[in-house]
Amino acid sequence: MDTTSGILDEALERLHTSGPEFRGFLANHGPMAVEALVRHGQAGSVHRWLDHYETKLEDVPSPQDPVTDANWQQALxxxxxxxxxxxxxxxxVAERPWRDVLATWWPRLLPGIAGAATHPVIRVGHVVRTLLEDGEEAPRIAELAHALGYWAARHTTLPVTVRPSGTASPAEALAALPRVADQQVLPLDGLAQLPGTPGWPAAAESLDVPYDDPDAVRDRTAALVEAAVHHYLDHGHGHGVLMVHTATAPNAVLRTLPALPRELWAVSLGAVWTASAAITSVYSAAEMQSPLEGAGPLVAEEVFERSARHGDEHVIKLTDTALDVANRTADGDDRALAAAVRAQQLIPADS
Structure with missing residues (x-):
C-alpha cells in the first residue's frame, strides 16, 4: 500500500468533516473505499473519487449530550x-493505546454487530488493517474513533439468540439457511422475521466454531469469508448491494483478530457468523444464477482496476475482500474474482 504519499490520511481527514450516514440511514462508505483503493494501487484516483462521493454526504450531526464512562450504557x-x-x-484513543481501547470495547460492541447492516464493524476492519500493517498516523487513529463511535451509536442486537455449536462448515451452514418469508424489505424489517422463520435458529447454530482453539477460529473465519464470497457469486442477485456485507463483515472481523486478545476470537466468529447468516436469509436469492459469462481470464489487479473504474463503493469493498480470498490460495481463486465481476454487473456503476 502507498503509505508515503499521504493520500489515505488526506482522504480520511476530508471524510471526517462529514457524518457517518446520509439520507437518513445510508452508511458513509468513504473511509472503507478509499482504504481499499489506496491498498490496491489506485491511490491516484482517490481524491477524484471523493470529489464525486462527497456530494452525497451530509454534515456531522450536532452533539446531544456527552458520553462518559458513567453513562455510556444508556447511550448505546x-x-x-x-x-x-x-x-x-x-x-x-488520545489517552490510551488504540489496541487497549479496542480490546475493552470490542466485547461491549460485539452483540450489536448487526447494527447498520454491519457497516460499523466493516469500517473498523478497514482501519485496523491499516493500523496494523501500515502505521499509526493520527488520521488513522482518528478514523478508529469514528468507526467505533458509529458502531456504538448503531449498536443493534438481533431478535434471536444464537450460539453456533454444530459440525457444519461455513459453506454447508450457508447453504442450509432458510429464507425469510418476506424478502426485499429494509434490513431491520427482515431481521425481525428471523424468530418466526422455521428452522432458522437451528441452521444458524449448525456452524462448527472451535471455541477452544483460537488458531482454528482464525482459519474458520477465513473459510467463512471464502464461502460468503462464493455464495455471492451464485446467490448475490437476491440483492446485489446488501449481500455484499455477508462477506465483508466476516472479513472485517478476520482483519481485526490480530489486534484482539485471543480469548475474544471465538465469540467474534460466532457473532459475525450470526449477522452474516441473518443478512443471507433476508436477501439471498433462492435459485443459483447462471455461470458468469464474458468476463474473460481473471487477473486480480485487473479485476480491482475494473471495480475502481466502476466506482460504486460496494463493488470496491467486495472486490477488496475477493482479492483477500484469492491471495490466500496458491493459484488464486477464480470463483472469488468472478464474484467481484458479478458485483460489477449487479450493482449500477456510480457515474
Whole structure:
C-alpha cells in the first residue's frame, strides 16, 4: 500500500468533516473505499473519487449530550448520539493505546454487530488493517474513533439468540439457511422475521466454531469469508448491494483478530457468523444464477482496476475482500474474482 504519499490520511481527514450516514440511514462508505483503493494501487484516483462521493454526504450531526464512562450504557444504540460517541472515543484513543481501547470495547460492541447492516464493524476492519500493517498516523487513529463511535451509536442486537455449536462448515451452514418469508424489505424489517422463520435458529447454530482453539477460529473465519464470497457469486442477485456485507463483515472481523486478545476470537466468529447468516436469509436469492459469462481470464489487479473504474463503493469493498480470498490460495481463486465481476454487473456503476 502507498503509505508515503499521504493520500489515505488526506482522504480520511476530508471524510471526517462529514457524518457517518446520509439520507437518513445510508452508511458513509468513504473511509472503507478509499482504504481499499489506496491498498490496491489506485491511490491516484482517490481524491477524484471523493470529489464525486462527497456530494452525497451530509454534515456531522450536532452533539446531544456527552458520553462518559458513567453513562455510556444508556447511550448505546442511540443513533442521535453518534457525534457524542465519536467525541468519547476520540478522547479514549488520545489517552490510551488504540489496541487497549479496542480490546475493552470490542466485547461491549460485539452483540450489536448487526447494527447498520454491519457497516460499523466493516469500517473498523478497514482501519485496523491499516493500523496494523501500515502505521499509526493520527488520521488513522482518528478514523478508529469514528468507526467505533458509529458502531456504538448503531449498536443493534438481533431478535434471536444464537450460539453456533454444530459440525457444519461455513459453506454447508450457508447453504442450509432458510429464507425469510418476506424478502426485499429494509434490513431491520427482515431481521425481525428471523424468530418466526422455521428452522432458522437451528441452521444458524449448525456452524462448527472451535471455541477452544483460537488458531482454528482464525482459519474458520477465513473459510467463512471464502464461502460468503462464493455464495455471492451464485446467490448475490437476491440483492446485489446488501449481500455484499455477508462477506465483508466476516472479513472485517478476520482483519481485526490480530489486534484482539485471543480469548475474544471465538465469540467474534460466532457473532459475525450470526449477522452474516441473518443478512443471507433476508436477501439471498433462492435459485443459483447462471455461470458468469464474458468476463474473460481473471487477473486480480485487473479485476480491482475494473471495480475502481466502476466506482460504486460496494463493488470496491467486495472486490477488496475477493482479492483477500484469492491471495490466500496458491493459484488464486477464480470463483472469488468472478464474484467481484458479478458485483460489477449487479450493482449500477456510480457515474
Amino acid at each position: 444504540g442511540d443513533p442521535r448520539r453518534v457525534t457524542d460517541w465519536t467525541a468519547y472515543f476520540t478522547r479514549l
